[in-house]
Amino acid sequence: MVADLFHYGHVNFLRQASSHGEFLLVGIHADETVESYKRRPILSMEERIASVEGCKYVDEVVPNAPLEITREWIEKHNIDLIMHGDDVDPEVRDRWYKVPIEMGIYQSVGYTEGISTTELISRIKSADLG
Numbered sequence: 001m002v003a004d005l006f007h008y009g010h011v012n013f014l015r016q017a018s019s020h021g022e023f024l025l026v027g028i029h030a031d032e033t034v035e036s037y038k039r040r041p042i043l044s045m046e047e048r049i050a051s052v053e054g055c056k057y058v059d060e061v062v063p064n065a066p067l068e069i070t071r072e073w074i075e076k077h078n079i080d081l082i083m084h085g086d087d088v089d090p091e092v093r094d095r096w097y098k099v100p101i102e103m104g105i106y107q108s109v110g111y112t113e114g115i116s117t118t119e120l121i122s123r124i125k126s127a128d129l130g
Contacts, residue, residue: 001026001065002034004041005120006051009112016109017083018057025077026058027065037067042121068096071103080105087111 003010003026018024028049034041041048045063053061066073069082082100084093086108093101093108100106 001052002029002038002041002117003048003052004034004043005117006043006048006055007115007117007120009115010052011055011057012112013085013109014052014055014057020081020083020107023059024057025060025062025079026052027062028052029067030064033064033067042117068098069100071099074100074103074105082106084108085111 001010001013014024014026028045031041031045043051049061049063052058062077073079074082082097082105084097084106088096088108097106
């Protein structure tokens with residue numbers, strides 16, 4: 001998860017994800033990892049981790065989560081289910097989540113319409129703050 005400019009869409013995702021098990025472990029991507037496929041996050045990884053750690057649905061946060069989930073990473077963290085919002089492009093999903101899909105432990109949850117970090121950035125840019 002990126003979790004930049006943490007908002008209620010993120011909370012909805014984490015709430016849905018937490019309903020699928022007894023313990024929710026959330027991986028947060030490093031700034032450089034995020035920048036490799038989209039813009040650099042506004043909040044640092046440490047700030048994004050602190051935001052996610054503050055969510056009542058989250059039990060543990062792991063920094064430097066990889067984009068492409070490997071069997072080794074799954075086993076290291078004792079993961080039973082990998083989740084992502086249903087807004088991910090199928091080609092990207094199949095590349096990043098190839099291993100959990102093959103293992104039968106990948107599931108998507110509904111994306112929260114009407115809110116996104118990109119939308120928040122757009123609102124900030126167009127706001128009359130003076």
